[in-house]
Amino acid sequence: MAPPLRLTFEKSATRVRDLDDHGPEVAFIGRSNVGKSSLINALANQRQLARVSNTPGRTQLINVFSHAGGGAVVDLPGYGFAKVPGRVRRDWPAMIEGYLLEREPLVMVFVLVDGEIGPTSLDQQVLDWLRDAEVPHTVVATKSDKVKSAKRQRRRRDLAEGCMLDPGDIVWVSAAKGIGIERVRDLVLMHLAD
Ligand code: GDP
Numbered sequence: 001m002a003p004p005l006r007l008t009f010e011k012s013a014t015r016v017r018d019l020d021d022h023g024p025e026v027a028f029i030g031r032s033n034v035g036k037s038s039l040i041n042a043l044a045n046q047r048q049l050a051r052v053s054n055t056p057g058r059t060q061l062i063n064v065f066s067h068a069g070g071g072a073v074v075d076l077p078g079y080g081f082a083k084v085p086g087r088v089r090r091d092w093p094a095m096i097e098g099y100l101l102e103r104e105p106l107v108m109v110f111v112l113v114d115g116e117i118g119p120t121s122l123d124q125q126v127l128d129w130l131r132d133a134e135v136p137h138t139v140v141a142t143k144s145d146k147v148k149s150a151k152r153q154r155r156r157r158d159l160a161e162g163c164m165l166d167p168g169d170i171v172w173v174s175a176a177k178g179i180g181i182e183r184v185r186d187l188v189l190m191h192l193a194d
Contacts, residue, residue: 004046100130111149
């Protein structure tokens with residue numbers, strides 16, 4: 001059983017060059033409201049940890065949490081606030097692109113997709129972009145508790161298909177019910193130990 005990740009808020013940054021060097025990094029990204037803060041809090045078993053990322057003024061920053069065992073977890077700004085479909089760039093500041101493309105210690109990006117409704121077209125564009133740029137990424141489907149068990153198999157298939165992946169490639173989690181959290185902890189630890 002993977003214990004909670006020992007994360008401490010380190011800093012918020014607007015530029016890649018302001019980030020420190022502390023070994024491998026994993027990053028979390030997703031549409032606003034996808035459940036990113038809830039997941040990061042669940043990974044660390046700290047209720048308020050990622051709240052810092054959701055405070056006014058910090059939502060558009062790169063928020064860094066250092067990991068006691070080495071490396072760091074990075075909370076990237078949520079995309080898609082504006083209700084304009086098909087406009088990733090508008091909601092995808094150059095800063096995030098720069099981080100994803102240039103950040104040397106970055107070993108894995110966890111892309112959060114809403115398990116009940118995702119992937120949205122914006123999620124699909126982000127996934128396309130990551131694939132084209134050859135940025136290593138793993139899709140995590142959130143809020144699995146919202147999918148009724150009778151629909152679960154179908155939903156898993158549809159979500160995977162929408163992401164152009166196999167159902168087995170996707171990690172399903174529920175921060176609310178504590179489902180799949182240990183699996184994500186294991187993956188994070190594995191990548192931070194790289
Ligand atoms: P963020 O904007 O991506 O950081 O999303 P939050 O973590 O703030 O969550 C957005 C909303 O989704 C909040 O109302 C959460 O309570 C809810 N939420 C997050 N995770 C879950 C989950 O696993 N299950 C359910 N049912 N709701 C969740």
